[in-house]
Amino acid sequence: MRKSHPVRRVVLATAATVSGVVLLLSLKPSSDPASAQAGGTIPQQTAAAQESAQGGAGAAAGGAVTGDVVQTQYGPVQVRITVSGNKITKAEAVQAPKGGESDAKTALSIPKLTQDTLAKQTSQVDTVSGATYTSEGYKKALQSAIDKANEAASQAQPSAQPSQTAGGSGGAAAKTVTGAVSQTQYGPVQVRITVSGGKITNAEAVQAPKGGTSDQKTALSIPKLNQDAVAAGSADIDSVSGATYTSEGYKKSLQSALDQAGG
Numbered sequence: 314m315r316k317s318h319p320v321r322r323v324v325l326a327t328a329a330t331v332s333g334v335v336l337l338l339s340l341k342p343s344s345d346p347a348s349a350q351a352g353g354t355i356p357q358q359t360a361a362a363q364e365s366a367q368g369g370a371g372a373a374a375g376g377a378v379t380g381d382v383v384q385t386q387y388g389p390v391q392v393r394i395t396v397s398g399n400k401i402t403k404a405e406a407v408q409a410p411k412g413g414e415s416d417a418k419t420a421l422s423i424p425k426l427t428q429d430t431l432a433k434q435t436s437q438v439d440t441v442s443g444a445t446y447t448s449e450g451y452k453k454a455l456q457s458a459i460d461k462a463n464e465a466a467s468q469a470q471p472s473a474q475p476s477q478t479a480g481g482s483g484g485a486a487a488k489t490v491t492g493a494v495s496q497t498q499y500g501p502v503q504v505r506i507t508v509s510g511g512k513i514t515n516a517e518a519v520q521a522p523k524g525g526t527s528d529q530k531t532a533l534s535i536p537k538l539n540q541d542a543v544a545a546g547s548a549d550i551d552s553v554s555g556a557t558y559t560s561e562g563y564k565k566s567l568q569s570a571l572d573q574a575g576g
Contacts, residue, residue, distance in 0.1 A: 380458030383450040390450035404430040418444040492570030495562040502562030516542035530556040
């Protein structure tokens with residue numbers, strides 16, 4: 314048998330090795346991100362990178378507005394609302410009177426007030442019997458949150474057509490106006506109203522007589538006067554029996570607010 318030449322064997326072995334290396338290199342995927350993108354394959358993002366692109370796991374969802382703190386005789390009240398699609402979808406008291414009897418009054422009133430808020434879509438909710446001060450504080454804090462939500466909506470869409478905003482009654486955007494202070498024999502009275510679509514959608518007393526018997530007269534008259542102002546749409550409302558001075562002061566301040574709002 315004829316023997317292979319040694320040099321020939323070396324050449325053949327070298328050629329086989331080179332062919333194997335070329336084959337392996339052609340099968341190995343590229344690990345270079347730029348090469349991968351050029352080939353149409355996008356490298357996977359890390360979880361941290363994806364979260365950063367989305368604003369972070371703790372990014373605010375938007376729509377939540379917290380009203381100002383309202384001080385009551387038994388403690389502060391503060392309300393936060395969530396607005397979506399021009400509707401209040403959630404209401405909660407982030408602060409409420411606590412300690413002693415206040416715990417029971419808060420537990421009695423806050424759930425009813427928040428439920429009534431969602432049902433009526435306005436701060437003109439019913440005062441809870443046995444928790445008058447907490448109820449009045451809640452309504453003022455709620456109106457503050459509604460005002461802030463309306464302001465944020467108007468700033469976000471300055472060129473949009475006027476539409477219903479949270480707490481409004483549709484049509485033109487809501488406008489909040491505070492009347493002049495009316496001095497009475499028992500103390501000052503000042504009324505703030507919200508007007509939307511040519512109607513009073515909310516009325517509240519930002520100042521009212523207080524101290525001694527005035528507290529009872531205010532608690533007796535103000536809720537009824539607020540309700541009558543919204544129902545009548547004017548300052549031509551009945552005085553509350555037993556609180557004549559407060560009623561007259563309320564009507565004067567209400568008329569002042571209406572004058573500023575354009576009648």
